[in-house]
Amino acid sequence: MAVHEQFEVSIPSTAEAGQALLERIAGKIETLESFSPHDAFGIRLALDEAIVNAIKHGNGFSPDKTVRVKCLIEDQLLQVEIEDQGPGFCLEDVPDPTEEENLDRPCGRGIMLMRSFMSNIEYSPTGNRVLLEKRPGVRMQ
Amino acid sequence: MSTGQRRLDIEEIGGVTVARFVDKKILDETNIQNIGNQLFALVDEDGRKKIVLDFSIVEYLSSAALGKLITMDKKVKAAKAKLRLCAIRPEIYEVFEITRLNKIFDIKSTQEEALDGM
Numbered sequence: 001m002a003v004h005e006q007f008e009v010s011i012p013s014t015a016e017a018g019q020a021l022l023e024r025i026a027g028k029i030e031t032l033e034s035f036s037p038h039d040a041f042g043i044r045l046a047l048d049e050a051i052v053n054a055i056k057h058g059n060g061f062s063p064d065k066t067v068r069v070k071c072l073i074e075d076q077l078l079q080v081e082i083e084d085q086g087p088g089f090c091l092e093d094v095p096d097p098t099e100e101e102n103l104d105r106p107c108g109r110g111i112m113l114m115r116s117f118m119s120n121i122e123y124s125p126t127g128n129r130v131l132l133e134k135r136p137g138v139r140m141q
Numbered sequence: 142m143s144t145g146q147r148r149l150d151i152e153e154i155g156g157v158t159v160a161r162f163v164d165k166k167i168l169d170e171t172n173i174q175n176i177g178n179q180l181f182a183l184v185d186e187d188g189r190k191k192i193v194l195d196f197s198i199v200e201y202l203s204s205a206a207l208g209k210l211i212t213m214d215k216k217v218k219a220a221k222a223k224l225r226l227c228a229i230r231p232e233i234y235e236v237f238e239i240t241r242l243n244k245i246f247d248i249k250s251t252q253e254e255a256l257d258g259m
Contacts, residue, residue: 015170022168041201041232048168048203056170098241104215106208109240113204116239 004028005073010066013059013084018051018067025071025080034075035136042117043078043134049110050082050130058084058128078134088127115140148176151183157259158183159252161195167206177209181216190222193255197228202236214245223247227255 005028011017026044029035035043051067059065065085072079097108114121114130119138122131150161160183164172183189194210196202210226217224227249229237237243249255 019169038232044168044201045203045236048201052170052203052205103241103245104211106211107204109204109207112240113236 001074001076003072003074004032005071008068008070010068012063013055013061013065013067015052015055015061018048018055021069022048022051025073025078028073029078032073032075035078035134039134039136042139046114046117046121046132046134047080049114050080050132053110053130054082054084054086054128057089058086060086076135078132080132081129082132083124083129086128088124090127091123146175147179148172149179154256157191157193157256158187158189159193159195159256161197162199165198166201167199168201168203170205173203173205173209176206177212180209180213184213184216184220184222188220190220191259192217192222192224193252193259194224194226195228195252195255196226196230196233197252199233200230202233204240207236207240207242210246211242223259225249225255225259227252 011021022044025047026040029043030040054067055061059067068083070081094111095102095108097105097112102108114132116139118132118140119135120133120140123129148163150163152159160180167173167176183192214224225247228251229248237246237248
């Protein structure tokens with residue numbers, strides 16, 4: 001299995017660093033024929049949500065905290081692990097944004113979009129680390 | 142207050158305010174804040190009553206941007222104004238469908254359709 005890219009980095013908790021990381025991964029995926037434009041669209045969207053969650057909600061843009069990212073890009077697999085230094089959260093506490101009473105709430109849709117566009121996402125029990133996986137054409141929901 | 146770089150092109154067409162996004166990717170936190178401020182100012186400061194948001198250039202839209210649209214929708218309803226969204230690409234429309242926001246927004250295929258009967 002050809003490995004196109006493999007790296008591990010720690011980035012500061014800034015929107016700029018997050019966007020640069022997003023571009024590094026999503027930009028690479030967009031050059032690969034094995035991932036369709038629709039796959040690439042979903043990956044960019046899901047990764048943006050995960051990176052923003054770590055920087056904003058996890059680390060609270062703190063200059064003292066970093067986000068650790070492990071990335072593996074193969075022909076048939078993208079695997080990204082994102083870990084922040086925040087307190088974490090409980091997945092069950094996030095309300096379903098598609099429920100009638102939550103439809104007009106302005107937040108809470110990021111995790112739903114990640115689940116929808118990726119093949120697999122797994123949160124650590126502490127909630128401050130997430131693993132996202134995408135195989136071409138495979139969606140979790 | 143609408144501060145920061147302008148992220149919307151505003152045009153008046155037959156008494157309707159048409160706001161076109163200027164960014165292909167609405168992902169960056171700062172951009173989203175600016176977009177929100179400019180959108181809200183249309184209602185809060187300018188008192189505009191008929192607004193069409195044109196998405197024709199938009200290729201990506203994050204959940205934070207969706208949040209701004211929901212807040213905008215609430216402001217519009219509170220002001221008894223009207224809001225329509227138009228020219229949304231199929232991939233972006235899928236995001237609205239997944240989150241069921243296609244149920245709360247009045248979405249039209251084209252700008253002409255959105256302007257019709259406003």
